[in-house]
Amino acid sequence: MADPEPTPGDRLHKTLNFNVGVLGHVDSGKTSLARVLSSTASTAAFDKNPQSKERGITLDLGFSAFTVLMPEHMKLICGEYDSLQFTLVDCPGHASLIRTIIGGAQIIDLMMLVVDVVKGMQTQTAECLLIGQLTCSHMIVILNKTDLLPSDKRQIAIEKMTKRMQKTLENTRFRGCPIIAVAAKPGGPEAPETAEAQGITELIELLKSQAFLPKRDPSGSLLMAVDHCFSIRGQGTVITGTILQGALRVNDTLEIPALKVTRKVKSIQMFRKPVPSAMQGDRVGVCVTQFDPKLLERGVVCTPGSLHTIHAAIISVRKIEYYRGALSSRTKFHITIGHETVMSRVSFFSRASVSADSGSLSPAEQSAQDFSFDWEFCHQEEYLTGQGEAKGRDPAQWALLEFERPVTCPPLCLVIGSRLDSDIHSNTCRLAFHGKLLDGFEDKSYVDSVLPRLKISKNKHKEGAVERVTDDYTVIGKNLFKKETNLQLFVGLKVTLSSGETGVIEGSFGQSGKIKIRIPEGLKEETKQLLSSSSKKKGKGGAKNDPPKEEDVKVDSQHITIHLNFKRYVYDPQKKMIQS
Ligand SMILES: Nc1nc2c(ncn2[C@@H]2O[C@H](COP(=O)(O)OP(=O)(O)OP(=O)(O)O)[C@@H](O)[C@H]2O)c(=O)[nH]1
Numbered sequence: 001m002a003d004p005e006p007t008p009g010d011r012l013h014k015t016l017n018f019n020v021g022v023l024g025h026v027d028s029g030k031t032s033l034a035r036v037l038s039s040t041a042s043t044a045a046f047d048k049n050p051q052s053k054e055r056g057i058t059l060d061l062g063f064s065a066f067t068v069l070m071p072e073h074m075k076l077i078c079g080e081y082d083s084l085q086f087t088l089v090d091c092p093g094h095a096s097l098i099r100t101i102i103g104g105a106q107i108i109d110l111m112m113l114v115v116d117v118v119k120g121m122q123t124q125t126a127e128c129l130l131i132g133q134l135t136c137s138h139m140i141v142i143l144n145k146t147d148l149l150p151s152d153k154r155q156i157a158i159e160k161m162t163k164r165m166q167k168t169l170e171n172t173r174f175r176g177c178p179i180i181a182v183a184a185k186p187g188g189p190e191a192p193e194t195a196e197a198q199g200i201t202e203l204i205e206l207l208k209s210q211a212f213l214p215k216r217d218p219s220g221s222l223l224m225a226v227d228h229c230f231s232i233r234g235q236g237t238v239i240t241g242t243i244l245q246g247a248l249r250v251n252d253t254l255e256i257p258a259l260k261v262t263r264k265v266k267s268i269q270m271f272r273k274p275v276p277s278a279m280q281g282d283r284v285g286v287c288v289t290q291f292d293p294k295l296l297e298r299g300v301v302c303t304p305g306s307l308h309t310i311h312a313a314i315i316s317v318r319k320i321e322y323y324r325g326a327l328s329s330r331t332k333f334h335i336t337i338g339h340e341t342v343m344s345r346v347s348f349f350s351r352a353s354v355s356a357d358s359g360s361l362s363p364a365e366q367s368a369q370d371f372s373f374d375w376e377f378c379h380q381e382e383y384l385t386g387q388g389e390a391k392g393r394d395p396a397q398w399a400l401l402e403f404e405r406p407v408t409c410p411p412l413c414l415v416i417g418s419r420l421d422s423d424i425h426s427n428t429c430r431l432a433f434h435g436k437l438l439d440g441f442e443d444k445s446y447v448d449s450v451l452p453r454l455k456i457s458k459n460k461h462k463e464g465a466v467e468r469v470t471d472d473y474t475v476i477g478k479n480l481f482k483k484e485t486n487l488q489l490f491v492g493l494k495v496t497l498s499s500g501e502t503g504v505i506e507g508s509f510g511q512s513g514k515i516k517i518r519i520p521e522g523l524k525e526e527t528k529q530l531l532s533s534s535s536k537k538k539g540k541g542g543a544k545n546d547p548p549k550e551e552d553v554k555v556d557s558q559h560i561t562i563h564l565n566f567k568r569y570v571y572d573p574q575k576k577m578i579q580s
Contacts, residue, residue, distance in 0.1 A: 024114030147186035218247035221306035310440030338409025
């Protein structure tokens with residue numbers, strides 16, 4: 001019989017793990033803070049706990065942990081646990097920062113944004129805030145290095161910086177989040193190790209008060225981020241890391257996608273004790289049958305067959321508003337996807353760019369229909385609109401990514417596009433866009449044969465005429481499309497009328513390529529008059545509240561034109577390159 005899914009109660013130990021990402025600008029004091037938190041907690045917070053010394057452990061580069069007794073407010077909801085472990089994920093360099101955060105997005109429960117109190121928000125602070133916005137729902141701001149402020153003006157300076165941070169956070173999801181001042185390593189690098197950090201006990205109390213029962217889901221396939229790997233003679237190879245998704249049991253078979261091999265789980269340890277299973281959010285050491293640990297210093301392991309290695313992908317795209325550069329097609333960006341950052345050629349396209357004029361395709365182009373179907377499918381899926389990308393808001397954007405080397409990632413994972421090669425001191429945001437993986441191309445030959453033949457054309461412009469008004473908010477347009485055109489692909493696109501109103505294509509009208517246009521602000525009086533006089537002159541149709549029927553429409557207004565701008569995306573078997 002299969003083992004039951006592990007539950008949070010299925011533990012030999014009674015410690016709940018809570019993951020805290022430590023983010024901030026270079027040199028803001030992240031590592032110093034993680035270090036002092038761990039040591040302060042292990043010496044002070046546990047004096048009642050005999051295991052305290054053991055718990056202030058350094059797990060690996062970038063990971064440290066400390067444990068406290070279960071805070072009062074969590075005792076009721078976390079009945080089966082008696083203590084709470086904070087695992088601090090110190091995120092160092094920039095590329096690895098994005099990778100760590102994206103990879104850990106599902107399991108970073110709270111983010112500590114470390115700010116140098118003297119310098120305030122710096123470029124990377126802002127970038128970290130952006131990444132936090134995309135991946136995390138709880139945050140604490142740490143104003144560090146308060147010892148550098150002159151003692152007589154310290155309090156005022158802290159209050160000033162607190163207010164400034166509050167203002168910055170006003171329009172973010174972290175509005176009103178706690179802000180605390182500390183000195184993680186007073187005196188800087190030259191100071192003796194004995195120099196006492198300030199505000200750390202208060203910070204630990206704040207962390208305890210902000211902690212909550214994290215959502216963990218043992219279902220689905222396993223995905224574990226590996227941060228360390230070593231062998232134990234006679235036993236096997238141990239991989240340590242964090243379970244990002246799913247669960248793991250002794251005797252399970254794991255896949256190491258980078259090595260294209262599978263290995264059997266011989267034992268699992270948490271908090272240095274053997275456990276039969278572990279689940280999302282847990283930090284574990286897993287002993288598997290032997291392989292060369294040098295081959296997997298960092299990376300992922302997973303349920304066999306659950307990850308895909310892809311050569312190209314389609315993603316949804318949202319521009320990061322602080323990014324000053326252009327998102328132009330066929331340029332290269334650093335793409336962070338799953339646990340990898342890879343250079344990619346990026347071609348952007350938008351909704352109506354999908355083989356829109358299918359009726360006018362040549363027979364060769366017609367064969368592209370299968371392909372364009374995929375895109376059509378994409379934009380009907382909820383995940384495009386479900387993640388805050390509400391239908392009807394911004395015109396949706398997509399991109400085709402062509403990776404310089406294949407990447408291994410889970411389906412639907414978060415993707416961030418950035419320009420990491422731009423100068424880190426240039427004071428500009430290097431994060432350009434974010435999105436979700438919608439579709440990946442695994443088959444290299446498919447990529448070779450199909451992707452080079454995609455054509456993303458330049459902006460197109462179509463012009464038609466308003467035929468009649470059906471009510472104060474709706475007009476019927478004609479001469480924009482042929483009757484064969486798949487009008488569904490244009491639904492939701494913006495049009496402008498020569499009379500000044502803007503509208504949205506609501507759908508087709510009749511069978512001859514006419515469209516119904518909704519004018520959300522309503523038609524201007526002059527426009528209505530112009531259209532109704534035009535109707536009367538011709539003597540048919542145009543009665544304000546008549547349900548529109550195609551045969552009614554005989555009136556031809558020469559006065560008001562409709563303008564539609566869009567991009568077109570077609571498969572062109574003749575082309576050897578993507579054209580733009
Ligand atoms: N004066 C003073 N210096 C500090 C404090 N905290 C850290 N520093 C110093 O600031 C420098 C950077 O500290 P780190 O902890 O390495 O900063 P970091 O953010 O982890 O740096 P990166 O990992 O390089 O991004 C070191 O020289 C520390 O000694 C503090 O509270 N006061």
